[in-house]
Amino acid sequence: MSDPILSCRGVAVRFGERILIEALDWEVRPGERWLLAGPNGAGKSSLLLVLAGARRADAGTVRLGGAQLASWNAAHLASLRALVTDRWVDPFAVPVRKVVEAARFRLDETRDGGVRAGSCLEEMDCAALAQRDVRRLSRGERQRVALAAALAQEASLLLLDEPLSHQDPRHQSLVLERLARKNHFACIAAMHNISAAAGFATHALLLAGDGSWHAGPSSEMLTTVMLEKIFGTRITQIEMGVHRVFVSASGAPV
């Protein structure tokens, strides 16, 4: 088994008095795709910030790329992990191509920087947007541009916060399929669309929001029993060929 790219020992995430995650021991290896799931406010985004080095863990240690997270400088961290949130700040008009090229900051833009940026845009089905003003994109388009920028960064670990939240059905499968092809790096994605993630994730980390957590292969984690325990609602599983669809008590797919 290869060395873990990321490992957590006794990590805690608290929010004031509230304990969200307690004593998290967890390892992520190259090629693994983790689903991060849990109810609203369970600490998914906060955990992603901790793993990105943008927020301090309230206890425990995070090791990334073989050393303590806090020991790396910003430039080296950028080669280890990329983060995609679904909140974008675009104060001024900038062409999409430049947003993706700029993400290669740490790579000291070589001659082929523009070409690599172009191919990342293509992978996320954004090639036609390259010259457009980033502020005039739809939210779904903007989200795929952010994903393309993260790919252009060429980091070993992708941290994704709700990567599908603004995607139409076709682009949901497109994004997941393109990400799944990248088996040389690891991926951690916080998502609410469990059915979509079930085919994508090799593993899952389930957060209950009260400090408890469950981590393991998705075949063991993504079961009605586990999901009902985490989300506190009735969940039914429907088999559709190779796909598994989870349905909540109201009949809505989750």
Place this chain on the structure above:
Amino acid sequence: MSSRQRDRRAPSRELAHFAPAPALAVLLLACLCAFVAALCIGSVAIDPGTLLSSMTGMSLGTGADAGQSALASTLLALRLPRAVTAMAVGGLLGLSGALLQSLLRNGLADPYVLGISGGASCAALAAIALGLGAGSIAACSAVGAFCALFALFVLARRELFARDAALDQGRDSAILLTGVMIASLCAAGMSLVLALAPDGRLRTMVFWLLGDLAGAVHLDIALGAMACWAILAAVAARDARALNLMLGGDLQAFTQGVATTRVRRRLIAITAIATGTAVSLAGAVGFVGFVAPHLARRALGADQRAMLPAASLLGAFLVTLADTLARSIAAPLQLPVGALTAIIGVPVFLWQLQRP
């Protein structure tokens, strides 16, 4: 053809910006032209040929030409420091405004928004009220600018120095609000000084508040300001790529490899030095630092590698032009340059806003 017509009518969704290199070359040329014009135009005009010969110190022609040349050198001794100072002040204000608009991600920011110039103005007005000389006024305003910067760094230390990149939200507005409060306090101080000052000095004080280059008579100080501009612009240019990423938020820039806290601190120090220098030389010349970055961004796009030098050159061009007009348009009456910058700048800016 019909499709071309349709294209022209429909608002284009693609961004059309000028290529940076030729645009910067044109701006540089415009600055040079404005500089030559500033030396030639005035209550007595010098033709460029005479200007060249007197600058190179060679009198080639007859006796009559030599007399003209002597006059030209006298005028040059008066106009050269002023033109160089105008150039440097405009460049510093353009750079400072561009950096602050990018750092605060806010197109409404200008070099005066953080109260640096307020501190400088307050101290300078007090110096004028006490009847100190021009040198002491400049020194006082530099000290005032430094005090305001120090207050900002102490009061907003958490936002400026915290290592926690996740503090992103609300961080810019906390820095901005602190700066605005410092500026307000300085404005109150200025009104107080104005109210208490002897009547005879009020005119000087008002000119200082509007921005005035009449005090720029020392060539060595002017060249020092020019050097200051060049150094600050070069230091800022090194962070242009990092600043490009910081436009997208500190959190994103940090995850993409920018040491955001360090870059932010460095750039705020640069804007403070630039603003403080400009204000102590020429008073609070308004509007340039606000409009130059906007025009540069509209023409060249928000890429800081092109935008920072463009805003700087545009500021230099605008102030040099405005000062030439200020002292020649109603000669021998001298108008404050600050009034002229806005009178030229506002129509240009509004015309730009009207364009699709």
